[in-house]
Amino acid sequence: MKRIGVLTSGGDAPGMNAAVRAVVRKAIYHGLEVYGIIGGFAGLINGNIEKLELGSVGDIIHHGGTKLLSARCEEFKTKDGQLKGLEQLRKKGIEGLVVIGGDGSYRGANALSGYGFPCVGVPGTIDNDIPGTQFTIGFDTALNTVISAIDKIRDTAQSHERTFVIEVMGRHAGDIALWAGLAGGAESILIPEEDYDIQEIIDRLKKSYERGKKHSIIIVAEGVTSGVELGKQIEELTNFDTRVSILGHIQRGGSPTVFDRILASRLGARAVELLMEGKGGRAVGIVNNKIVDHEISEILKETHTIDKNLLTLTKELSI
Structure with a gap:
């Protein structure tokens, strides 16, 4: 293999640039040419491809x-769109592709692999919801952003004796809410993977109030319910002064943490190694601090699960 491509797709995540850098420099170090696809699978269909050098x-x-930009592309979900993308790759003489992104990106990579074109998936998403890896690129940075916000909000919650509901990202996965809630000392954490009982939340708040604690933090993942609606419900049932903060896209931005930079570098480099070894249809990940790889098709059959031990711990520590 002499020429490979790299693209980022789906929602951006801090550390994607570090992964792109690793792919480009690892490949060039070993004598390969690297081409960047600008704008994800949409850019691939449109032939928006440029050669990347060390300085790039x-x-x-x-x-x-992400330097390579990102977009979601409905057309690439169709056979016609996939064949258009494949034609663009062959036109440029690209023999393998590194796809950095989440579940949708993996599905695109798996589709190309199905046509016999070697692709390697690199998990880049703040949601940490990709099977086959304990951590995804961007998750740690997003957590630190959320924790910084929780710490600041707790200051004002304490000063004004208020209950705060903080809505974080996570339509289908609760890792951000769960990990940030545990690290931030939240009284209650609501995640998509677990049903919640509003009365249990109310009882916890009242119990805390009775023992002298006049402020509380509740973390809710966006996929569970609206933070605004939850805040109204809590205030109606308790008469506690309740405020809502929706963190939104601030969770996706910012300079990546050391952990995410190193993770992205390791995963990006391994993706290039797999292509050099003639292996496609693979997805890289990290398990017990070791870089691993699995069949993308098998990863897509699995369902992300949360660490229920963490959920239990949050309830034990928030009494």
Whole structure:
């Protein structure tokens, strides 16, 4: 293999640039040419492809977002769109592709692999919801962003003796809410993977109030319910002064943490190694601090699960 491509797709995540940098420099170090696809699978269909040199990825390791831009592409979900993308790759003489992104990106990579074109998936999503890896690129940075917000909100919650509901990202996965809630000392954590009982939340708040604690933090993942609606419900049932903060897209941005930069570098480099070994249809990940790889098709059959031990611990520590 002499020429490979790299693209980022789906929602951006801090550390994607570090992964792109690793792919480009690892490949060039071993004598390969690298081409960047600009704008995800939509850019691939449109032939928006440019050659990347060492300098192309200079000074990007510390930047959030993605230099290669990203987009969601409905057309690439169709056979016609996939064949258009494949034609563009062959036109440029690209023999393998590294796809950095989440579940939808993996599905695109798996589709190309089905046509016999070697692809390797690299998990880049703040949701940490990709099977086959304990951590995804961007998750740690997003957590630190959320924790910073929780710490600041707790200051004002304490000063005004208020209950705060903080809504975080996570339509289908509760890892951000769960991990940030545990690290931030939240009284209650609501995640998509578990049903919640509003009365249990109310009882916890009242119990805390009775023992002298006049402020509380409740974390809710966006996929569970609206933070605004939950805040109204709590205030109606308790008469506690309740405020709501929706963190939104601030969770996706910012300079990646050391953990995410190193993780992205390791995963990106391994993706190139797999292509050099003639292996496609694979997805890289990290398990027990070791870089691993699995069949993308098998990863897509699995369902992300939360660590229920963490959920139990949050309830034990928030009494």
